[in-house]
Amino acid sequence: MIVYRQHARVLVQGMTGKQGSFWTEKMLACGTNVVAGVNPKRAGERHLGLPVYATAREAMAGTPFDWAVMFIPPAAARDAALDAIEAGARTVVILTEHIPARDVIAIHHAAAGHGTRIIGPNTAGIVTPGDGFVGIMPGHNGNIFQPGEVGVISRSGSLGTLICLNLTRAGIGQSAFLGIGGDPMIGTTTRDALEALDRDEATRAVVMVGEIGGAMEEEAAAYAAGMSKPVVSFIAGRASPPGKKMGHAGAIVSGAFGSYAGKRRALEAAGVAVADTPGEIPHLLRSALGAPRDAAQAVPLHA
Structure with a gap:
């Protein structure tokens, strides 16, 4: 799935951080169907009115999603992407740049094995005017x-x-x-x-x-x-x-x-x-x- 449609449910990894919070608010404001976030240090809380989970796999069990978008630093990007892929995400939007090459290879290998679409790394995201956006494009x-x-x-x-x-x-x-x-x-x-x-x-x-x-x-x-x-x-x-x-x-x-x-x-x-x-x-x-x-x-x- 490459074109975002509003029926697709979105998980935000790193939602509680500064950038994650800012862009999640913008996504919600223009209709994006954001359903949950991930931050292992704040699992069990609610942020922006949405549940926060420790991992994507826990999120899938509690609040199923179709897309995941990552507000995650380079050193942690591999683990976050694999978490979303193994949880069953259909599409993972990787905003992060400067991810080590070996980690990018591991992400693509895992995605191919699970049938997950990867958009990025180093992408600004996807916009469907009238439906919403996923990422850091000014879709709002x-x-x-x-x-x-x-x-x-x-x-x-x-x-x-x-x-x-x-x-x-x-x-x-x-x-x-x-x-x-x-x-x-x-x-x-x-x-x-x-x-x-x-x-x-x-x-x-x-x-x-x-x-x-x-x-x-x-x-x-x-x-x-x-x-x-x-x-x-x-x-x-x-x-x-x-x-x-x-x-x-x-x-x-x-x-x-x-x-x-x-x-x-x-x-x-x-x-x-x-x-x-x-x-x-x-x-x-x-x-x-x-x-x-x-x-x-x-x-x-x-x-």
Whole structure:
């Protein structure tokens, strides 16, 4: 499960901490179905009106959940993720960055064995305007997110926020925002997210925000070539020099591998319109959907 729906029950690991408390309040305020939290030092208490458990396994027994989201420091992330996976979480959203590589490998291995979807590590989370959000994206802010028919995929939370802000200002709502994360070993790839939005009945078109480095955009392009829904893309890092890491751990170019030019060629060959700047995306979307470039309300992209 990649697209969050309000019927899905959410467990917050680390809910009683400063960040966990802040974002849990925001999630609850916009309708996210948060049902419980985890903090072994405060087990048996209630926080923000919700029960707190010592472990995810105890939470599953007392207050069943479908999704888990982790406000957990790097050193403890492996144990927290394994706890949620072994408890039976269908989806685990790992916000934490700088998790040791061996721990990330262990998390993915366990998830594969239990049939758990991992989103992240180093993700900002998932937003479904009108249903809620899971993570640290400003899904509660109506100036940035509005219900609609355009799905957005991004490694970067900040760049994804900018894209959604531009869409909302242009009168284009979003069916979902999928933040896949910036770790080199993420559990959900750009192609995975693209396939999910292709299947999603609420999504009419897709914006794919990529970055230099790796081959995720090229792999997604191969899938996009067979899609009936239009896909528009923006690739960050066009001016970055080869061999220099830019932002995320995976955003590094070695020779021609993972280059901006290579990604753009692959996407355009697949029929994906590629924007030179984020500000061009609303215009490209309207063009792909058969609407005039300057007609803000010509196509009913709000739900």
